[in-house]
Amino acid sequence: MKAVICHAFGPPENLKVEDVPEPEAAEGQLLVDVKAAGVSFPDALMVEDKYQMHPTPPYCPGTDVAGEVLTVGPGVQGFAVGDRVFGGARDGGFAERAVMDASGAAPIPDGMSFADATGIAYAYGTALYALRDRGALQAGETLVVLGAGGNVGISAVELGHALGARVIAAASTDEKLAFCIERGADETINYEREDLKQRIKELTQGRGADVVYDAVGGAYSEAALRATAWEGRFLVIGFTAGIAAPPLNLPLLKGCQIVGVFFGAMMARQPDRRDALLSELVELCTSGKLKPQASQSYPLEQAGQALRDLLDRRAVGKLVVAP
Secondary structure, three states: OEEEEEOOOOOHHHOEEEEOOOOOOOOOEEEEEEEEEEEOHHHHHHHOOOOOOOOOOOEOOOOEEEEEEEEEOOOOOOOOOOOEEEEEEOOOOOEOEEEEEHHHOEEOOOOOOHHHHHHHHHHHHHHHHHHHHHOOOOOOOEEEEEOOOEHHHHHHHHHHHHOOOEEEEEEOOHHHHHHHHHOOOOEEEEOOOOOHHHHHHHHOOOOOEEEEEEOOOOHHHHHHHHOEEEEEEEEEOOOOOOOOOOOOHHHHHHOOEEEEOOHHHHHHHOHHHHHHHHHHHHHHHHOOOOOOOEEEEEOHHHHHHHHHHHHOOOOOEEEEEOO
16 A cells, blocks of 8 residues: 655655555554545654654654544444544554554544544544633633634634634634634634734733633743733643743733643543543534534645645645545
């Protein structure tokens, strides 16, 4: 089979498509015919050895997969050959075949494409876990989403809207912000040309944001933290603009919380919570309350370009690699 291979850490342009042996489903696993694999920021960072997880080259990137079950491994129940599933890949998703743990797999809702389904677990899972479980977002509260035009950000915009919050989407281009309005944002901030702290204050009549969903980091983190309301919740999601070091007197002065959100670790540590969350996400998609949507697809040969577009902040919405 063909797979994208990282032989040495470095820029994503160095990735190669090669013929490799097909993986086999071990106990508790599914072998899947990959129809689409999500492109995520952790994927891009791992290729450059800049993530907290350090795969050993040579390896195949891609951790978010949707496809059809080819083989059901020993000990697996509830899945059959031909089932349409999504979940986390074990041996790399940027390939024609991949294995995933059955415990982290779920059925794709009827009528949903494989490409769209790749966003359910990683992006919407992160957003639901962050906003409801970690941030206790309530209907009527104000949610500010940083990096709102990307895959994880737009999922938070849509979920925040579904949970009844007033959503302020902050992103780097007007194109991304227009996309956010289509997906449920009430207000927008272009933080490339507007003062983020000042605009949050203006849009909240000086009160500040009840919840900040920070998928960007860098200088934007401190600006948004300074615009967090009394007893607000500042959710640390990711660091596409770098790891921030905000003054720790700010949480004291505002009585607010800085809350870490590590969805992948929760999935591994709390399987019951993981299963309940995945089931809820499938139900939300089936009912039409959530509508995952892939915005651009790349062939295997352009997987490096997909990661580069993500790193260079050219991506709007969710990118996928489709073997």
